[in-house]
Amino acid sequence: MLPREIIRQIRRLQLFARRAVEDVLGGEYRSVFKGAGIAFEEVREYQPGDDVRAIDWNVTARMGHPYIKRFVEERELTVMLVVDVSGSQRFGSRFQRKREVAADLAALLAFCAVSNNDKVGLIQFTDEVEHYLPPRKGTRHVLRLIRDILYFQPGRDGTSLRTALQFLNRVRRKRAIVFVLSDFLDRDYDNLLKRTGLRHDMTMVRIVDRLEEEFPAAGLVHFADAETHETVLVDTSRQGFGEQFSRQAQQRRDALRQLARASFSELFEVTTNGDHLDALVRYFERRERHQRAFALPQR
Numbered sequence: 506m507l508p509r510e511i512i513r514q515i516r517r518l519q520l521f522a523r524r525a526v527e528d529v530l531g532g533e534y535r536s537v538f539k540g541a542g543i544a545f546e547e548v549r550e551y552q553p554g555d556d557v558r559a560i561d562w563n564v565t566a567r568m569g570h571p572y573i574k575r576f577v578e579e580r581e582l583t584v585m586l587v588v589d590v591s592g593s594q595r596f597g598s599r600f601q602r603k604r605e606v607a608a609d610l611a612a613l614l615a616f617c618a619v620s621n622n623d624k625v626g627l628i629q630f631t632d633e634v635e636h637y638l639p640p641r642k643g644t645r646h647v648l649r650l651i652r653d654i655l656y657f658q659p660g661r662d663g664t665s666l667r668t669a670l671q672f673l674n675r676v677r678r679k680r681a682i683v684f685v686l687s688d689f690l691d692r693d694y695d696n697l698l699k700r701t702g703l704r705h706d707m708t709m710v711r712i713v714d715r716l717e718e719e720f721p722a723a724g725l726v727h728f729a730d731a732e733t734h735e736t737v738l739v740d741t742s743r744q745g746f747g748e749q750f751s752r753q754a755q756q757r758r759d760a761l762r763q764l765a766r767a768s769f770s771e772l773f774e775v776t777t778n779g780d781h782l783d784a785l786v787r788y789f790e791r792r793e794r795h796q797r798a799f800a801l802p803q804r
Contacts, residue, residue: 511656518608518651522616525782533789534617537796538582538682538706548572582682583640584618584625585705586611587669588654589687589712591631592662592731598716600779606712607686608654610781614684615647626677627653632663634672640681662732666694670701683707688717689761702768708788709765709772711758718754722747 507515526534548564551571559573588611594604601609611627618625619642626640627650636657638650666687673683683705701707722742729736740746758774765772773788775781 507652507656511652514608514655515648515651518612518655519648521609522612525613526616526620529782529786530613530617530789531620533786533793535621537789537792548574582618582621582623583677583679584614584623584682584684585628585640585673585677586614586625586650587628587630587673587683587685587687589631589664589666589669589685590629590635590657590659591664593664593688593690594712596714596717596731597777598714599777601777603688603712603714603777606775606777606781608651610684610686610710610775610785611654612647612651613782613785615650618682619643619647623682625650628669628673629653629657629659630665630669630672631659631661632665633661633668635659635661637672637676639676662734664691664732666691667697670694670697674701674704677705681705684710686710686712688712695764695767698764698770699768702770707768707770709761709768709770711761711772711774712777713774714777718751718758720747720750 548561549572551560551565551573555573559575561572561574564572588607590604594607595602597603597605615625622642624640624642625647627636627638628634629636636653638653664687666685666689669685683701685707687710689709689711720741724740724742726739726741727736728739762772771788771792773784773791775784
């Protein structure tokens, strides 16, 4: 039986995600993620204003007056949430830990998917794939997905994006909408990320705590690696430490942006400050603007 605290968190996330989808995200999601094609729906009588190119001439000839064919978008999509649950995801110096931010975003995206009758699946990974929930539809499935994100305890602390992407491509050979939620503090996954970006519609969601980007002068501080558990004593008050720390963080950010472009992937960033709903809305709006710009006729 689930602990009461987990049940409360599931209910909180369910209410939070439902309201966000109904009030803000539902239309945004549908407008930026299109179906794979169109499917025939019906033949009906021609009405003024209908496109004459849709007239079904065979039916029209038999019935003696115009009929048209109607088509609808083949809407059903599959959304895969690839969620980092390594040791570094337990860190958070502000409003939430990184793992809690990932849970909120996963819930939002999952409810967006099922509200549009799409399937959603989950992969949780450390330096190995720890848990896989195959894609399905429905609110009960999403509630189980949220439970798994909140309640699942990984057995390891390391990170291997390469292992997670290999598993994704093995279990999902057809094109899917993929969200990778991680801090991307890993190495040697660039080539596989590029191949995955060619196969799937992929978005990289970087979850970051501001203390990982800017560190105050606080004297002697023990830094502990959440994944290797190694510790080092650093004098954060020494001259130039703060600038070097911020410069290295910016270099990591710039390198990830370049990798996203090379992988034909979207990238957006969220923090542990509690502003991730706004960040997700901005991502949807930016993606919709790009799609509209791309759709404009060339002159």
